[in-house]
Amino acid sequence: MKKVLSLVLSLVLVLSTAVVAFAAGFPDVNSNYSWAQEAINSLSESGVITGYDDGTFQPGKSITRQEAITLFSKALGASEKMNEPIVNLAYGIYEADLAGCEDSYAVKQGAYMVYRKVLTIDEVKEYLSKEKRDVELKRYEAATLIAKALGADAWMKTNPEIDVTFADKDDIPAMALGYVFYATELGIMNGMGDNKFGPNETVTRAQIAVMIRRILDTMDFEYIRGMISSVDTLMNNLSIKTEEGETVKFGVGNSSAIFLDGEKVTLTDLEVGMECVFTFSKESLYQIDAITYEGEETVSGAFRGKQTTNAGTTVKLADITKEEETVTSYKLASNVVIKINGGSGAITDIKNGDYVTIKMSGGLGVSLSAEPKTRKISSVKIENIDTSSNGVVITVLTSDEESVEYTLADNATITRNGKKADFSELAIGDNAELTLDYGEISDIMATGKAKSIEGTIDEITVSSSTSYITISSGGNKSKYPMARDCTITIEGKEATIYDLKLGSYVKLEVSSETVTEIASEAASEALTVTGTIKTINTSYGLVVITYEGLNGQELEKQLFLKDSTKILDTKSGKLLTIKNLNVGNVITAAGTEKLGVYEVSSLMVLQ
Structure with a gap:
């Protein structure tokens, strides 16, 4: 497994357009800077920090705020070649939000800092504004950037009590106290002597060199990039194919953050063929960044051969949807993931006429699957x-x-x-x-097997594809898909799904798990109505009342009284029969309405 020390190889400090690289041993890094000499020399020998074209390092020169954004973004891998897709993705996401900063050379790095959740958009806009980008960075600001980059915000949520003991702590802005504490506790920054932190002093190039060296030792970032070749959500691992063609398998723990196009996701959201960057810290998987690209498409066809040259490999697919065969060539990425019949394979395993599907991204095939033309x-x-x-x-x-x-x-x-x-x-x-x-x-x-199910309707979900009905029976609820040609009847009459009522008793005919027939009884709806008696027919137990509708209009309703209907005279408190009712009585009736028939269970005579 090829691992790349991102900070050692990529943390190139761009402090001036006039800066050039020199070997270790700058004449102006003298005994006055003995505390920084080792850091400056080692980073210079590695090409991390460079000197000026006059051969000096200028260790006492202060850095600006936009130089600081550039530096700390690189400390998080922004200049690492393997992270180039992530930097471009971050800029694509936040370019519009950073309007007004586009003329700063650090705008891409600023977007990357937002992507990494180190700074907010507003904070980056403040750092890179025309008015403040060239302002020299103060030490409390450096502490803030360092602490945020190393995860201080999450740490402080669970450790709210901090004790900054510097004699000049009152000079440290309140919002920066926690960050100063964090950066000094980690040993990335120290005091300036006499137990003072010097929060408002500017940061020099010598100090930056020491901070970089300490960040390198603290985080020890390494990166691997490749295409996902398999995802196992059961075992929580995935495999990738690197640009060198090597297949590497990783276990994904709960502490590993996973992002897809900048959004936090889970392992189940990752798919074969996606490009990923794996970030390791001290050999533990720290973060996964997966990317999808605009213009991604999937093509398929009958395999008609391949061609390999110095420029790469192309495969030819015939369009099987057309009567007259047309053949198109597709170029494959160097680390294309190849699956043959669902397992790993090589392009040489594909036979003429096999059915091939290629996922294209950025004009290259990033994953290819092949299977026989016909399979069961x-x-x-x-x-x-x-x-x-x-x-x-x-x-x-x-x-x-x-x-x-x-x-x-x-x-x-x-x-x-x-x-x-x-x-x-x-x-x-x-x-x-x-x-x-x-x-x-x-x-x-x-x-499929047929069965009958009875119960009451608890829920109905109507969809253009598959509709569902949920039935309550014996205290249990069961949800069933409905066949597209499901037959529905209510009281023996043909009906539609929209005629079914919650609470109705139904009998379902089910094939496998799909409802093919629904026979429903009409639902009874509890109602209470108050009105004046217009007509009484004691032979049929029928009482017709008039009452006022919502819009003030006069309406009629037929009420059917059974022998069990209780009739109470509210004035005398006596129970009555239908024969005791008179036209003109004002009554309140309670009961249920079913298929337009109102059956009264109790009736009160009001006057």
């Missing part, structure tokens, strides 16, 4: 059938518990339970065997 897949379970897009897409769960989508070919042969069927007869939950031709389902043999 057994022991799958249908999870979803989507007709919302062009064609029919069937999602199946494989024996490896992996969900995979396949398009159903227009002329596919479909059988279900041994009989020829239409795709609309396929049911979620069916067990199936698939035959694929060039990645599409050409033949599907499905089997």
